[in-house]
Amino acid sequence: MRNTFVNALCDLAEQDERVWLLCGDLGYSVLERFSSRFPRRYINVGVAEQNMVGVAAGLALSGKVVFIYSIANFPVMRCLEQLRNDVCYHNLSVKTVAVGAGLPYGTHGYTHHGIEDIAVMRTLPNMTVVAPGDPVETRLATAALLAHEGPGYLRLGKGGEPTIHQSAPDFQLGQALTLREGDDVAIIATGAILAEAVKAADLLAAQGIRAGVLSMPTIQPLDTAAVLRVAERSPLVVTVEEHRPVGGLGSAVAETLACAPGPHARLLTCGVTISPSVVGSGAYLRERNGLDAAHLAQRIAQALVGAPSAQPVR
Amino acid sequence: MASVSKATQKKAGAETTTQRSTREFARDVRARALQMVHRASASHIGSSLSMTDLLAVLYGGGILRVDPARPDWPERDRFILSKGHAAAAGYATLAEAGFFPIEWLDTYCQDGSKLPGHLTRGVPGVELSTGSLGHGLPVGAGMALAARADGSPARVFVLLSDGELDEGSNWEAILFAAHHGLENLVAIVDYNKIQSFGSVAEVMRLDPLAEKWRAFGWACREIDGHDHAAIAEALSVVPHEPGKPTAIVAHTIKGKGVSFMEDQLAWHYKSPNDEQLAQALAELEQEKPQ
Ligand SMILES: [Mg+2]
Numbered sequence: 047m048r049n050t051f052v053n054a055l056c057d058l059a060e061q062d063e064r065v066w067l068l069c070g071d072l073g074y075s076v077l078e079r080f081s082s083r084f085p086r087r088y089i090n091v092g093v094a095e096q097n098m099v100g101v102a103a104g105l106a107l108s109g110k111v112v113f114i115y116s117i118a119n120f121p122v123m124r125c126l127e128q129l130r131n132d133v134c135y136h137n138l139s140v141k142t143v144a145v146g147a148g149l150p151y152g153t154h155g156y157t158h159h160g161i162e163d164i165a166v167m168r169t170l171p172n173m174t175v176v177a178p179g180d181p182v183e184t185r186l187a188t189a190a191l192l193a194h195e196g197p198g199y200l201r202l203g204k205g206g207e208p209t210i211h212q213s214a215p216d217f218q219l220g221q222a223l224t225l226r227e228g229d230d231v232a233i234i235a236t237g238a239i240l241a242e243a244v245k246a247a248d249l250l251a252a253q254g255i256r257a258g259v260l261s262m263p264t265i266q267p268l269d270t271a272a273v274l275r276v277a278e279r280s281p282l283v284v285t286v287e288e289h290r291p292v293g294g295l296g297s298a299v300a301e302t303l304a305c306a307p308g309p310h311a312r313l314l315t316c317g318v319t320i321s322p323s324v325v326g327s328g329a330y331l332r333e334r335n336g337l338d339a340a341h342l343a344q345r346i347a348q349a350l351v352g353a354p355s356a357q358p359v360r
Numbered sequence: 361m362a363s364v365s366k367a368t369q370k371k372a373g374a375e376t377t378t379q380r381s382t383r384e385f386a387r388d389v390r391a392r393a394l395q396m397v398h399r400a401s402a403s404h405i406g407s408s409l410s411m412t413d414l415l416a417v418l419y420g421g422g423i424l425r426v427d428p429a430r431p432d433w434p435e436r437d438r439f440i441l442s443k444g445h446a447a448a449a450g451y452a453t454l455a456e457a458g459f460f461p462i463e464w465l466d467t468y469c470q471d472g473s474k475l476p477g478h479l480t481r482g483v484p485g486v487e488l489s490t491g492s493l494g495h496g497l498p499v500g501a502g503m504a505l506a507a508r509a510d511g512s513p514a515r516v517f518v519l520l521s522d523g524e525l526d527e528g529s530n531w532e533a534i535l536f537a538a539h540h541g542l543e544n545l546v547a548i549v550d551y552n553k554i555q556s557f558g559s560v561a562e563v564m565r566l567d568p569l570a571e572k573w574r575a576f577g578w579a580c581r582e583i584d585g586h587d588h589a590a591i592a593e594a595l596s597v598v599p600h601e602p603g604k605p606t607a608i609v610a611h612t613i614k615g616k617g618v619s620f621m622e623d624q625l626a627w628h629y630k631s632p633n634d635e636q637l638a639q640a641l642a643e644l645e646q647e648k649p650q
Contacts, residue, residue: 086509089540097498097532104502107487108510127492128529132499135489136481 047202047238048076048145050181054188055113059084062192064109068102070095070116073145077115095120099128099140106138111192117146118160122167122199133197134170141191141198142167147177148238148288149318149328150204156322159331160201164236165293167199168266174219175266177201177287179240180210183263186217194219203238210240210261220264222272228256231346232276232311235286236262236295242332243286245339250346257346265295270302277303277311284314284346288337291317314349316342382588385420385456386412387644390617392452392465394644398637400469402477406615406627408449410552410585411519414610415449417591418517419457425515428458431484435512438503440488442496443521443550444478451475451483459485494527496520497547501537504545504605515598517546523555526564531576538577543599546606547578550585552614554625573607585610618643 056079059065066087067080081088091098095116102112114121121142122129133140147160168175174194178184184202191198215223222234226247235243240261247257258276262269277283283303287295296315303310318335332338336345380388393408418424418439425437441450448468455462460483467473474483478491488499500518507514524530537545551569553560560566573580579601583590591610598606614628615621618640632640 089505091536092532092539094532094536096494096529097501097536100495100498100529100533101502101505101536104499104504105506106502107499108503108506110506128495128498131489131492132495 047178047181047184047207048073048205050184051143051145051188051200051202052076052080054185056080056083058189058192059087062111064111065192066102066105066110066112068098068112068114070098070114070120072116072120076145095125096128099125100132102140103128103132103136103138106133106140107136111139111141113141113143115143115145118144118151118158119163120144122160122163126166129173129197130170134172137172137196139195139197141200143200143202145202146204147201148203149331150238152326152328152331155325159318159322161289161318162293163199163201164265164287164289164295165297168293168298170197172196173266174198174264175201176219176264177237178263179235179237179261180207182209182211182214183217183223183261186214187263190217190219201237207238208241210244217263220267220269222269223261223263224258225261226257226259228258229279230256231282231284231350232258232260232280233284233286233346234260234262234273234276234295234299236265237288239286239288239332239337242337242339242342246342246346249339249343253343253347255347255350262295265298268298268302273299273302274306274310277306280311282314282346282349283311284316284342284349286316286337286342288332289317291315291319312349314345316345380420382413382416382421382592383647386416386588387617387647388456389416389449389452391641391644392456393448394618394632394637394640396448396452396465396468397631398634399466400477401631402448402469403629403631404445404477405448405631406554406621406624407443407446407521407550407552409616409618409621410612410614411443411446411550412449412453412617413586413588413612414519414548414550414591415453417588417595419453421588421592423592423595424517426457426485428485431459435514437514438487438500438516440490440496440500440516440518441479442490442493442518443524444490446521447475447477447479450479450486454483454485457485493521493524494529497530497533498536500545500547501533501542504537504542505540507544508542515544515546517548519548519550521555522549522551522553522560522566523563525549525566526555534573534576534578537605541603542605543603546595546598546608547573548608548610550612551609552612554614554623554628556628558625570607570609573609577604578607579604580607580609582609582611585612586616617647
């Protein structure tokens with residue numbers, strides 16, 4: 047995803063002189079293709095995220111569209127007040143890009159796990175929060191965020207994510223993308239975990255369970271119409287995210303359902319729930335959180351028969 | 361108070377006549393700020409009074425290349441009041457400089473007002489909403505960078521408090537501005553030696569402050585922040601050294617201009633009552649050339 051992003055940004059910067067890229071001394075072997083082509087619109091600000099956001103805001107107040115790049119929590123939490131006051135309060139076109147959000151930096155440990163970032167970012171005024179599900183969505187989301195005036199957050203995996211969309215979908219900020227039709231259960235996934243959700247749907251199909259799959263690349267503003275549509279047709283809605291369910295997609299969907307007139311589907315939220323002290327690779331941590339395809343399929347099948355054990359594996 | 365409104369009338373009708381001296385400008389801003397915090401029972405008057413002479417020279421002395429008729433003029437100089445809590449003098453300065461009607465000042469901190477207690481963008485002449493400390497210098501550095509990239513003659517002036525320099529974000533920006541040689545950036549420290557809880561020396565020592573700026577790669581000069589000639593001299597030609605950003609450590613007195621407020625921590629919080637306001641305005645009046 048990070049390579050797709052940088053390639054997309056290079057193409058966009060070729061057309062649009064306003065595009066700048068700042069990084070917080072991270073992105074080695076990734077950002078060079080931008081910095082070598084657009085050296086006057088690229089700055090490594092050093093290990094200083096607060097200043098990175100402030101400088102980006104100053105550039106944006108002078109007419110630039112500024113992408114700021116770092117990994118996991120660093121461009122979100124270390125500089126949260128700068129995002130809130132300097133960027134969101136002023137409604138500036140500064141786009142925060144976090145690479146390796148979720149669990150891909152697994153063995154680096156909890157300091158490098160971006161699993162509360164959606165919760166934080168979606169509370170900020172004017173902020174558009176986007177977590178693409180595959181490289182195709184990443185490319186489209188990068189262009190859409192550039193075209194959108196105002197703050198944005200692009201939450202990316204790391205690298206090597208499989209391509210889900212065989213052709214370019216009609217990508218619009220704030221709109222869900224339907225990947226599979228099926229009314230026995232509606233799976234809504236955001237971010238790079240989308241691949242596991244699609245595989246889980248395949249596993250469920252083999253058991254005769256027809257699972258619909260929605261990719262929800264935009265979490266703020268949420269496509270509430272799509273959520274309500276599938277919640278009307280299916281008895282169970284399942285959210286899947288590489289993030290804590292608290293404040294993330296799970297909460298966003300729960301807020302939507304709770305405010306809608308009933309009756310509507312039950313909700314199963316699947317996200318990161320285990321202790322921050324568990325050590326392991328991204329794949330291992332996905333499994334431990336019940337977020338790999340096999341566990342997801344199992345949890346969904348159990349939830350459909352009303353089994354109480356539908357909560358995360360520990 | 362009557363004499364202050366007379367000063368307003370004089371000013372309003374005086375656009376075609378002689379320009380006020382920066383001393384008069386400062387006295388008017390001080391009087392306005394006192395009336396504003398009095399009416400609103402607002403705090404931070406000491407912070408407003410300590411920096412008023414700096415603002416008077418910047419705006420009233422022709423240092424800033426700004427045009428109240430065109431607040432969005434792309435090549436204008438930018439001024440950021442990073443110590444946004446000193447909003448009373450900030451707004452009063454912009455009004456006195458002609459960015460918006462003087463009457464707006466009466467609404468300071470009132471329900472439904474355009475003028476909240478910390479300086480806020482959207483008010484003509486305000487470049488950045490501030491209030492949380494340590495935000496102005498990084499944003500100013502970004503503006504200076506943009507101006508240089510665009511070949512614009514715009515300069516960026518950022519006014520900081522001393523207590524604000526406790527924030528690490530400033531030192532990130534100080535490193536950055538020097539590294540990138542932002543010679544169109546000027547940081548002015550309103551060094552009144554008092555912060556929220558007591559003296560800077562007690563809470564978090566900054567000295568030797570000028571040496572710190574120099575060690576970080578800035579050209580730094582110390583001045584008396586109430587001496588208008590010294591302020592004008594320090595700010596009229598920047599950068600002081602080619603290739604370096606400029607820092608001015610302005611030694612000031614918190615509450616300057618009102619005897620019972622000078623150098624008193626309490627006036628970071630208190631608002632003058634009727635009697636205190638009258639006394640303060642009378643003291644300012646005495647300053648007037650006879
Ligand atoms: Mg102070």
